[in-house]
Amino acid sequence: MGRRSIHTAEELRELILTSTTELIEDEGLAGLSAREIARRIGYSPGTLYNVFENIDDLVLTIEGRLLDQLALSLHAVPEDECPHQRLKNIAKAYLRFTHDNPRLWNLLFEHHMQTGAEIPPWYQEKLENLLAEVERELTRLIPGASDARVKRAARVLWAGVHGITSLSTTDKLATVTTDDAAPLVEDLIDHYLGGLTNKKS
Amino acid sequence: MGRRSIHTAEELRELILTSTTELIEDEGLAGLSAREIARRIGYSPGTLYNVFENIDDLVLTIEGRLLDQLALSLHAVPEDECPHQRLKNIAKAYLRFTHDNPRLWNLLFEHHMQTGAEIPPWYQEKLENLLAEVERELTRLIPGASDARVKRAARVLWAGVHGITSLSTTDKLATVTTDDAAPLVEDLIDHYLGGLTNKKS
DNA sequence: ACCTGAACACCGTTCAAGT
DNA sequence: ACCTGAACACCGTTCAAGT
Numbered sequence: 001m002g003r004r005s006i007h008t009a010e011e012l013r014e015l016i017l018t019s020t021t022e023l024i025e026d027e028g029l030a031g032l033s034a035r036e037i038a039r040r041i042g043y044s045p046g047t048l049y050n051v052f053e054n055i056d057d058l059v060l061t062i063e064g065r066l067l068d069q070l071a072l073s074l075h076a077v078p079e080d081e082c083p084h085q086r087l088k089n090i091a092k093a094y095l096r097f098t099h100d101n102p103r104l105w106n107l108l109f110e111h112h113m114q115t116g117a118e119i120p121p122w123y124q125e126k127l128e129n130l131l132a133e134v135e136r137e138l139t140r141l142i143p144g145a146s147d148a149r150v151k152r153a154a155r156v157l158w159a160g161v162h163g164i165t166s167l168s169t170t171d172k173l174a175t176v177t178t179d180d181a182a183p184l185v186e187d188l189i190d191h192y193l194g195g196l197t198n199k200k201s
Numbered sequence: 202m203g204r205r206s207i208h209t210a211e212e213l214r215e216l217i218l219t220s221t222t223e224l225i226e227d228e229g230l231a232g233l234s235a236r237e238i239a240r241r242i243g244y245s246p247g248t249l250y251n252v253f254e255n256i257d258d259l260v261l262t263i264e265g266r267l268l269d270q271l272a273l274s275l276h277a278v279p280e281d282e283c284p285h286q287r288l289k290n291i292a293k294a295y296l297r298f299t300h301d302n303p304r305l306w307n308l309l310f311e312h313h314m315q316t317g318a319e320i321p322p323w324y325q326e327k328l329e330n331l332l333a334e335v336e337r338e339l340t341r342l343i344p345g346a347s348d349a350r351v352k353r354a355a356r357v358l359w360a361g362v363h364g365i366t367s368l369s370t371t372d373k374l375a376t377v378t379t380d381d382a383a384p385l386v387e388d389l390i391d392h393y394l395g396g397l398t399n400k401k402s
Numbered sequence: 403a404c405c406t407g408a409a410c411a412c413c414g415t416t417c418a419a420g421t
Numbered sequence: 422a423c424c425t426g427a428a429c430a431c432c433g434t435t436c437a438a439g440t
Contacts, residue, residue: 004424028313034413034415035412035413043424043425044426045426055415109310109371110310110311152388153388153392155365156385156389159367162367163363163365164356164360166360167360167363170310183353184353184360188360191393192389193396194392194396195397195399196396198395198396205404206403206404210404244406246406247434247436249433250433251404255433255434
């Protein structure tokens with residue numbers, strides 16, 4: 001027993017993160033276990049606790065990386081469109097991302113912190129950055145609107161797209177199939193934005 | 202050991218169901234365990250398996266009852282309104298229901314069948330009945346619309362309301378707080394239906 | 403017929419002991 | 422300094438044995 005030093009501290013950390021990510025994409029949250037991660041990386045379970053505080057800490061780190069990847073995908077959506085079209089393209093990019101990482105994405109909803117543990121501030125920031133992208137386009141679309149109105153619209157759209165992808169991913173409320181997701185998202189955005197801009201009241 | 206017959210078979214079944222429901226509302230899915238249920242009802246773990254096939258079977262039964270309760274709540278929404286207003290009232294009833302049973306409701310998304318197990322047909326039927334209520338009002342609202350268009354609109358609304366409640370319940374994507382949910386749902390329905398009816402293209 | 407409780411194959415996490 | 426592996430307190434599920 002004792003030191004092996006086959007991997008540096010950073011290599012080991014990365015090995016744990018990639019192996020865990022693979023494990024989740026393979027088996028879902030249900031198949032996730034500290035002992036299984038240890039088996040996959042060829043270390044004892046105890047080693048994980050030298051690198052991460054606990055499994056929550058490890059999973060939260062993976063979730064943060066996932067949010068970063070999503071942010072990159074959304075920022076990559078070309079700017080040279082009208083706001084309405086760009087919002088649709090952002091939504092499509094979101095859809096593609098969740099489609100490519102379904103189990104990892106589900107992690108964000110299904111994994112809860114153990115009682116007492118708080119969600120770190122950097123996590124909240126990442127989320128708000130994602131919403132900011134939507135808010136920017138909405139401001140372009142309805143220039144006269146108040147901040148509150150834009151914020152509300154961004155959350156409604158975000159939640160709506162989330163709801164559609166969520167229902168198409170979850171088995172239990174699957175009145176929506178995966179194939180339906182894209183047209184439903186288009187329908188939501190077209191009609192919601194239509195109602196937003198064609199306002200008479 | 203051996204027979205006790207303090208409870209009849211039906212009493213025991215009901216005892217398990219109510220205790221498990223309470224346990225879930227207390228501790229969430231994470232705190233759910235066969236051994237903890239057994240402790241709470243004062244029977245050995247093995248007894249659970251005389252009544253239910255396994256924990257999945259038990260949980261699915263609870264979920265079915267939950268869907269029945271929701272169906273009752275939605276059907277209880279008064280009919281004497283215009284479709285637009287009735288849809289808003291149905292959504293509000295939905296919101297109230299999820300607010301009153303947050304952890305149980307989350308069960309529907311967070312609890313997955315073990316690999317290989319299928320979701321029973323009665324479960325799907327309950328879901329479709331809920332959607333049918335929304336489809337009926339939409340048909341009244343846009344009488345000329347095709348079946349496909351109504352179905353699509355019903356799913357978009359359903360998913361949208363689900364997304365809002367889901368985000369307000371989940372800790373991990375909580376850019377939406379619980380207080381926000383009702384106004385966001387109103388906003389969604391008003392603008393989406395506005396876009397649906399004010400169609401020019 | 404009904405219920406138990408030991409048994410089996412698992413968990414997350416800690417920490418003394420080894421190199 | 423780094424890593425192990427036994428230990429502790431848990432799991433879900435099965436099934437022979439008891440009344």
